[in-house]
Amino acid sequence: MLVVLQPGAGEPVANDVATRLRMFGLAVHRTDHQGQVRLGALGDGSSVDWDAVRKWSGVQSVTRIAAPFKLVSRTFRPSDTIISVGRCAIGSEQLALMAGPCSVEGEEQAFTIAKAVAKAGATVMRGGAYKPRTSPYSFQGLGEEGLKILRRAADANGLAVVSEVMDSQQVTLVARYADILQVGARNMQNYSLLREVGHAQKPVLLKRGLASTIEEWLLSAEHIVSQGNAQVILCERGIRTFETYTRNTLDLNAVPVLKEISHLPVIADPSHGIGISRHVPAMALASVAAGADGIMLEMHPNPREALSDGAQSLTPGQLQALMPRLRAVAAAIGRSA
Ligand code: PEP
Ligand code: MN
Numbered sequence: 424m425l426v427v428l429q430p431g432a433g434e435p436v437a438n439d440v441a442t443r444l445r446m447f448g449l450a451v452h453r454t455d456h457q458g459q460v461r462l463g464a465l466g467d468g469s470s471v472d473w474d475a476v477r478k479w480s481g482v483q484s485v486t487r488i489a490a491p492f493k494l495v496s497r498t499f500r501p502s503d504t505i506i507s508v509g510r511c512a513i514g515s516e517q518l519a520l521m522a523g524p525c526s527v528e529g530e531e532q533a534f535t536i537a538k539a540v541a542k543a544g545a546t547v548m549r550g551g552a553y554k555p556r557t558s559p560y561s562f563q564g565l566g567e568e569g570l571k572i573l574r575r576a577a578d579a580n581g582l583a584v585v586s587e588v589m590d591s592q593q594v595t596l597v598a599r600y601a602d603i604l605q606v607g608a609r610n611m612q613n614y615s616l617l618r619e620v621g622h623a624q625k626p627v628l629l630k631r632g633l634a635s636t637i638e639e640w641l642l643s644a645e646h647i648v649s650q651g652n653a654q655v656i657l658c659e660r661g662i663r664t665f666e667t668y669t670r671n672t673l674d675l676n677a678v679p680v681l682k683e684i685s686h687l688p689v690i691a692d693p694s695h696g697i698g699i700s701r702h703v704p705a706m707a708l709a710s711v712a713a714g715a716d717g718i719m720l721e722m723h724p725n726p727r728e729a730l731s732d733g734a735q736s737l738t739p740g741q742l743q744a745l746m747p748r749l750r751a752v753a754a755a756i757g758r759s760a
Pocket of ligand 1: 608695
């Protein structure tokens with residue numbers, strides 16, 4: 424249920440209402456919107472006399488949140504969630520630009536890329552140190568050593584870091600080095616991992632599962648937020664369809680739909696979405712036009728020799744060439760990049 428307090432109801436009233444709701448065994452989450460306190464009271468409320476709650480002092484309204492996902496819905500929080508990471512405010516009118524290699528491969532590669540990422544004007548460097556690979560014989564990532572290299576390369580260039588965490592037991596370790604914890608497509612429904620990142624003090628970038636509906640995706644985000652971590656960024660990275668010419672089908676329909684029903688920031692990953700480097704720029708521009716709050720791109724100094732995802736990686740020169748075009752599309756829809 425959504426319990427909205429009267430405008431100007433003070434902190435003692437807000438605390439009192441929250442405490443009384445908790446005494447029914449409900450979990451209570453709070454958000455503030457235009458000077459009003461909104462409380463999401465979640466759990467089995469069947470024994471609660473909601474008409475009585477409506478009459479409590481300080482309560483303005485009590486309504487049901489109809490969507491199956493509650494805390495991530497616009498009904499609970501009408502205003503956009505903005506997540507500050509380094510120099511970037513993800514979900515604001517300024518686009519969040521993230522770029523970097525699929526995998527961190529070594530010191531020289533990471534430093535070369537970090538320099539190019541900063542030069543292009545992006546503010547977040549991506550790079551996997553723990554890699555979910557389809558084949559057990561493919562490069563699996565450098566692990567903690569990769570995280571250390573990534574951190575050093577990003578710091579030397581004033582960038583924030585996003586890196587994937589594959590396992591609930593890795594969360595503390597990855598959080599030591601990364602500013603944003605990425606939960607990959609294959610792990611979107613790994614509920615013990617979602618629970619664990621829900622306890623972390625770092626923003627989470629939640630990629631859409633390969634065959635997940637928008638509702639399943641938002642329910643996964645709800646798992647994280649319900650554990651207390653409200654800093655979730657949704658990342659559309661393409662879904663599995665019958666099409667075989669492209670690696671995945673970047674579902675840009677999801678962008679305006681999500682922006683309407685959820686307050687969470689939404690970014691797009693056209694690299695995994697289409698999987699063909701020469702077509703990545705077109706889909707990056709399309710993502711911005713569709714209203715994405717940011718873009719995540721894979722980039723490699725020598726894509727042909729990349730240890731993973733070379734076929735979809737831009738060169739530093741291609742990233743640089745894309746930037747003015749991205750800015751032009753952003754400006755056309757009243758945003759900046
Ligand atoms: C990645 O970002 O390199 C990655 C493995 O992404 P996804 O989970 O979307 O496949
Ligand atoms: Mn990749």
